[in-house]
Each structure stands twice: as structure tokens, then as C-alpha cells.
Amino acid sequence: MTEIRSTTPGLYPLPDWAKDDLSDLKGHQKNDLISGDETGEIADAYDRARTEVVGRQLEAGLDLIVEGQLRWDDMLAHPLCVHDNVETRGIVRYYDNNNFYREPVVRGDLTPDGDVTAELDAASEVSQAVLPGPYSLAELATDEYYGDGTAFLDAIAEFLAAEVDAFPVVETLFLLEPSLVTDAPADGEDERVSEAIDTVAAAADADVVVHTYWGSIPEKPYAHLMDADIDAVGFDFVSDHEGSLYNIQEYGTKDDVALGVVDGQNTLVESPEEIAERIEWVESQLPVAEFDTIYATSNTELFYLPTNKAEAKLDALAAAPAEVPR
Template structure:
């Protein structure tokens, strides 16, 4: 029997009180933030906000609880932005939307940092970790150290592997790889991207299921075929933005024994009902009849920080209720 697990790709919106409080605190601590020292008051506010979003997920009844990535002001670029050998030099558009991040420029070796592991340790009751995938993280950054794209991708993969090894024990690790869709790798690079993902996945604990979640459309055929070579437990698909091409990839090239289905719109304030989510999960299963899934991760298609807090919370509740309505 297929197990349906309600989860999210993380990167939650800050609670409203935290937005106001942190904006005020950061305004007073501008010099400290530039130097990388957030200050005790800022860290304490993030701690309270983190506890709140963990409790929100628990109250909603989600099957997997994430830390929320509330400190990730630079979204998926965050693990590089906070690194000692990375400089931030300007504001860059975050994919094709109205969000922006500080461009991370890698000026030295990407040695172990431990920032993500520390956040998970602080969160406590978390059973799913979230990291950017190596290909997307390399695409979001600029290299001034490694010398060429292949070496840079390898360096980013080694960095993320080290961060993964340090994670506390979790049930699931989501590696977020939207750049496989928005800026797909070309010939040769597609093999390297798959190998980089494989390197990070291999660093996870043997009992942790690794999900490579892609979104903002469908991966082109050739990069998808190479992604299938990576030793991961599941690939995630954005069935909100492009259900036809994603189903085609699965029908043509297969997929892993488990799957993540992005069936809740992470950027639209319209809240799906549990029944609608269940229908979308069933639609995916019906359209790939040759595939029998061990686990289906029902999730939002994208990060959730785009949403107002009340809509975000409502979507969590709908996601959590959906598995009970999926026909077995």
C-alpha cells in the first residue's frame, strides 16, 4: 500500500510580529549584520519565530516537520551568503519573480560551515531537513575561486555534502533544485549536475530518504534522464505549473520508487481543499499506471515564503488533511 506523506519544501513566511520586530532590530544593528554577526536580540527573535512555525506545523498535523528556514532572507542562496569565504555584492532577481537576494560571490574554499545543522539543532522537533541542491546553488552564485563551472559545481557539492553529514537525524532531506527547470544544464553539464546531486545524497544518513524537488515547470528530457542516475529516493515534480510534461517524463523515463508531488500552489493565495489535493495526488497515480510508488510526498510545488501568513497556515492544514482522503 502506498504511503502518502504530507510535507512542504520549507522556506516559510515570517510571522507578522517577527517581520516588524526583526525589521526594527536589523535597522539598529546594520553594521553587525554586514559583518555577519546578527546580534543576540535578532537571534532570539528568530528562535521564537522558529518555535512558532514548528508548533504551527504540529498543530496542523503535517507528517514531516521542517525548521522553516526563517533566517534565509536570501532564499536558496543562504548557505553561501553566511559563509566566511563568500562576499555579497549586489541585489539579484530571484528566478522570475519579484523577490531578490544578495549575490553570493565565492572568493575562497567552501569549507564546512554548519549553519543549517545548527538551525535544525535549535529547532528540536524537526524530522525533515531542507537544503538547496548543488546545481541550483551554483547557478545562484558567482565563482571567483574555483576557476571553471565544473570545478565550481564540484566545490559546491562537496560543501553541501559536508553540511549534510552534520545534520541531526531526520526522516527526510529535501534538496531543492528549481534551476534544473529554469536554467537546465546542457550537454555534459547535465551529467555533472546529476553526479553533484548524487554526492550530496550519499552524505545523508543511511536512514534518511533524500528527495530532489524540482519546480517552476518540468525538467527537459535529457537532464531528467541524467537525474534518474542519481542515487536518491524520490524526485519531486511541479504538477501545478506543468503537469503534462512532468507526466511525460515519468512515462518515458520512469522515476524512483517514491515520488514528491507538488500539488499545492506555493505562490497563489487561493487555498486548496483537502479533497482537491487528494484528487491531484490520485490523478498523478492514475496517469503513471506502470509505476507503483512506495511513498508519495504530497507537498507544495514551491517554497512558501511568498504567501501571507494566514494563507500559509491554511494551506498547511489542507495538506495535512489530504492523505486521509486519498483513495487507497
């Protein structure tokens, strides 16, 4: 029987109190703005917020708990923006929405720095790690060191793999790869992207889900992604249910699957019954007998939402698996 596990792709909104406190603290410590080496009151505020966000997931009853990535002001670009050999420059639009990040410009070796590992170590209840996938991270960055697109992608993949290798024990790793949809790799590059994802996945002692969103992956890159040694692909059934379904029907998918069935950008809160109906609908459209595991998740990160709406969606996601007929 298929196991349905409720989870999220992480990147939660800061609790309201933390937005105010951290804004005031950073205003007085301008040189410490998300340096990756926060100390004193700023570090204490993030620790308190992390504890609150993890506790709220446990209260909701989610099957897999994420650290929350509350320090990731630069969103998926964060692991590079805090690196010593990366210079952050001007503000860049984050994909096609009203969020922005500082452009990370790589100017030296991407040696492992343990930033994300330290976050996981600080939250012992976490059972799911979150990272940008190598392709999306490379697309968000500018290379002024490696000098070649292939070498740069390889370096990003090795950097992420070294981070993953140092992780504490987790059950699942979500690699977030929206660029596979929004800026799909060209012929030839799509195979290299699959190999880069393999590099990161091979370092993980956990089930690896490559989660894509803001649409569906074009056919050829999807076919190459299926060659990667990963446990599941994540599909955005909010933004493009027809394209996502087509890829699965035409090319198959892994034995496990992640279904983005909750809108991570809309404040309208889905009921557990609505979420269950979406999961049941996807299952009914597929030729496979059943998946081993379905990860029921929001389609995108949750940082777009007000805190109260994000928390309400956690409650609905956690309750939904019990509503799916079995």
C-alpha cells in the same frame, strides 16, 4: 500500499510580528544584517519565530516537519551568503519573480561552517531537512576563486555534503533544484550535475528527495537525474502537469515520488479534497502499480505567501492524505 506523507519544501514566511520586530532590530544593527552570526535580540526573535513555525506544523498535523528557514533572507542562496569566504554584492532578481537576493561571490575555499546544522539542532521536532541542490546553488552564485565551472560545482557539492554529514537525525532531506527547470544544464553538464547531486545524497543518512519546480525538467537532464542515487524526484504538478507526467511516463521515476500539488505562490487555498483529487489523478495516469511513498507537498517554497494563507495550506496538506481513496 502506498504511504502518503504530507510535507513542504520549507522556506516559510516570517510570522507577521517577526517581520516588524526584525525590521526594527536590524535597522538599529546594520552590521548584523543576516551575517549568519546573529546575537542578542535578533537571535532571540528568530528562535521565537522558529518555535512558532514548528509548532504550527505540528498543530496542522503534517507528517514531516521542517525548520522553516526563516533566516534565509537570500532564499536558496543563503548557505553561501553567510559563509566567511563569500562576499555578498548587489541585489539580484530571484528567478523570474519579484523577490530578490544578495549575489554571493565565492572568493575562497568553501569549507563547512555548520550554519544549517545549527538551525536543525535548535529545533528538535524537525524531521525533514531542506537545502538548495548543488546545481541551483552554483547557478545562483558567482565564482571568483575556483576558476572553472566543473570545479565550482564540485566544490559546492562537497560543501553541501559536509553540511549534511553534520546534520542531526532526520527522516528526509529535500534538495531544492529549480534551476534544473529554469536553466537546465547543457549536454555533458547534465551528467556532472547528477554526479554532484550524488555527492550530497551520499552524505545523508535519510531519504533524499530532489524537488524541482516552476515547470518540468527537459528530457535529457531528467534522464541523467534518474541515474542519481536518490530516493525520489519532486515534480511540479501546478506549473506543468503535462510535462511532469510525460517525464514519468517516458523515463520512469524512483520508487518514491514527491508531488507538488499545492500552489506555493497563489493565495487561493486548496481544500483537502482538491489536493486528494490531484494525487489520485497522478496515480491514475501512471503505468506503475504503486509507489512506496508519495510526498504530498506544495510545488514551491511558501515564503511568497502571507502567513495566514501559508498556514491554511499547511492545514489542507495535512488533511489531504486521509481523503485519497485506498
